Amino acid sequence: MTNWMPDIPAGKGPMYVRLANRIADDIVTGALAAGAKLPPQRDLAYDLGITVGTVGRAYALVREQGLVSGEVGRGTYVLGSAPDTDLVEDPKPDLRSPTNAVPATTAASSTVAWTQMATSVTDPGFAGTRIPVPATGAIRLDSTSAPEIGQADVIRDLTLRITADSPYEIASYTRAVPDSWRQAGQQWLTRSGWQPPEATIVPTTGAQAAIMAIIAATTNPGDRVIFEELTYSSIARGAALSGRQIVQVPRDDEGPLPDELDRVCSQKHPKVLFLMPTMHNPTLGTMPEERRKAIVAVARQHNLWLIEDEVYGSLRETALTPLAALAPERTFHVGSLSKSVTAGVRGGWVSSPLSHAQRVYTAHKMLTGGISFLLAELSARLVLSGAAxxxxxxxxxxxxxxxxxxxxxxxxxxxxxxxxxxxxxxxxxxxxxxxxxxxxxxxxxxxxxxxxxxxxxxxxxxxxxxxxxxxxxxxxxxxxxxxxxxxxxxxxxxxxxxxxx
Incomplete structure (x- = not known):
């Protein structure tokens, strides 16, 4: 272990940012050589008279920059002053690739860079609960995308046909929705004896973009959106980021409690309720028929829009009636290919109340820049060909x-x-x-x-x-x-x- 003891520069910034700056500068100048082991967090905290949490946050920042790596059971080691320069755009990078490090800053620019990074890492509006810089080679059990079972060959063949059939459409923006895209969505969303009308189908870039478009189309900033106390929280975070207020409703194994939902609606006057009736994430519960009817009754009483997320539902055969069949005038039924076919194609569809189909389409375009012709056509052909x-x-x-x-x-x-x-x-x-x-x-x-x-x-x-x-x-x-x-x-x-x- 190195005998290095940092001289933390004075300043107005947070202590952990200034400590991270010193570590970065000492790596760049060679005071901390490649392979050197940083002091254990507890030891450094004691020597500097600061908390272990402060040291931990500083170490996390230098890991973010690719300057050090943590080795299980061994400690934190300096990688050197010139780590891989491939920028990481995805907060959940491919852990099999070693080229996920952010380039090191120079000594002159390190303070600005660390301050900017500290803002992005610690801002509660953007923070998640997942490991920001997981170890190279880690096995992801925090993802539920469809497993690889040979999709690539079929996707390659379909993509070649699309590029041959539609070169102009691929080169341009998507300005219209072909009937085949709606027909594919209609086919994919059909379940339990219910088939959505083709005119209600809106193709989207996956389910999350679809749900955010629905929230944008049915609410204004400041409006309240209800979520179960356990749910797919990325939607709640996205809604909060867009200025909506998040309201929680208690649930049991069957879903939201109708009496509690009625109470929340009476007190908070929300506009939308987000639900996962089939294969709830994370509890795996499926809402029984009577609970579905009770939820619909409360929604009608309080003029509440319903978002029915059936992304996992595409994996489960059930005779239960979709909420969209029970309350077509207020239910947005969302499905995608991500869990049951392939996540990378980003194929998704919404069956919207007919009154809001165009609004959802427009909101999706405004939020995402518009759907990709290649991916939407590929998704449609996967479904209509029977490959999906x-x-x-x-x-x-x-x-x-x-x-x-x-x-x-x-x-x-x-x-x-x-x-x-x-x-x-x-x-x-x-x-x-x-x-x-x-x-x-x-x-x-x-x-x-x-x-x-x-x-x-x-x-x-x-x-x-x-x-x-x-x-x-x-x-x-x-x-x-x-x-x-x-x-x-x-x-x-x-x-x-x-x-x-």
């Missing part, structure tokens, strides 16, 4: 096989799981806390989501659960390897007291 349905069956078979691995590796553990679901909702044994468990898994190069990832806002409810997705690893062998890490952590309750520094 074929892939869905193969995806379900792969999910079932990986579900079997879960059951074999974690027998007897309390979890919500199903053979058609790409994730499970795991109850942690005492004394594990969800955040500690996520940190411990990350230290072992396995990324998972703790319960806070699914909370749209502050709540007093604590579940002591984590969501573990298993569809993203490339192979079943890699999935089994990650599950073995989870098993060992569950059996080693003493590990929950480790700092994993």
């Amino acid at each position: 349905s074929d892939f869905r069956q193969k995806v379900l078979a792969e999910i079932a096989a990986r579900h079997d691995l879960v059951q074999a590796c974690l027998p007897g553990h309390d979890m919500n799981s199903a053979a058609d679901a790409p994730f499970f909702w795991l109850k942690l044994p005492s004394p594990w806390l969800a955040g500690n468990f996520k940190t411990a898994a990350a230290a072992a190069h396995v990324l998972i989501d703790d319960e806070d990832e699914f909370k749209p806002g502050r709540t007093g409810n604590v579940y002591h659960r984590v969501r573990i997705g298993f569809s993203n690893p490339h192979t079943r062998e890699e999935t089994a390897q990650a599950l073995e890490v989870i098993r060992q952590l569950l059996e080693d309750s003493g590990a929950c007291y480790d700092s994993f520094e």
Whole structure:
């Protein structure tokens, strides 16, 4: 370990930013050589008379810049003054690629760069709960995209045909929606004896863009949007970022409690309710018929729009009536290809109340810049050719096989799981806390989501659960390897007291 002791520059900025500046400058000048080990966070905090959290935040910033790397059980090491210069645009980069580092700043510009980075990293409006700079080679169990089961060959062939058939359309902006795109959406969203009218279909760039367009089309800044106390919180964060107010409603295993929803509507006067009636994320619950009818009744009483997110619902066969069939005048039914076919194509559709179809289309265009002809045409051809349905069956078979691995590796553990679901909702044994468990898994190069990832806002409810997705690893062998890490952590309750520094 180096005997390095930083001389922290005076200034008005936060202490952790100034400490990060000093680390960066000393790396650039050679005071901290490549391969040098930084002092443990506790030791440096004691020597400097500051908190461990301050040192931890400074170390996180230098990791963000690609100047140091943390090695499990060993500490934090200097990478050098010239790390890889590939900029990271995606906050969840491909962990298999070593070229994810942000370039180091020069000594002259480091203070400005660190201050800007500190703002982006710590701004609560933009912060998530996922590991910002995971270790290279980590296995992602924090994603539930469709597994790779040979989609690339079909996508390649369809793309070649599209480029041959529509060279002008690919070269230009998309200014009209072909009938085939609506027909594909109509076919993909059809379920349980319900088929949306073709005129209600709006093609979108995936489900999240669709939902944000719906919120924009039905509300104004300052309006309230309701979310369940556990939900896909990226939508809540996006809504808050766009100036909407987030309201939470209590739920049970069947979904939002109708009486509580009525109370919230009477007191808060919200405009929209976001729901996942089939295969709820993260609990895996499916809303029964009577609860669906009760929710619709409350929505009609309070003139509430409903957003029915059925992205996971495309994986589950059910006879339950969609909310869009029960209340077509107020329900936006959203589906996509991401969980059951392929996530990278970004294919999605909304069945909108006819009165708002054009508004959703316009809002989507204004928010996203417009749909990609190539991706929308590819999504439509995947559905209309039957390839999407074929892939869905193969995806379900792969999910079932990986579900079997879960059951074999974690027998007897309390979890919500199903053979058609790409994730499970795991109850942690005492004394594990969800955040500690996520940190411990990350230290072992396995990324998972703790319960806070699914909370749209502050709540007093604590579940002591984590969501573990298993569809993203490339192979079943890699999935089994990650599950073995989870098993060992569950059996080693003493590990929950480790700092994993």
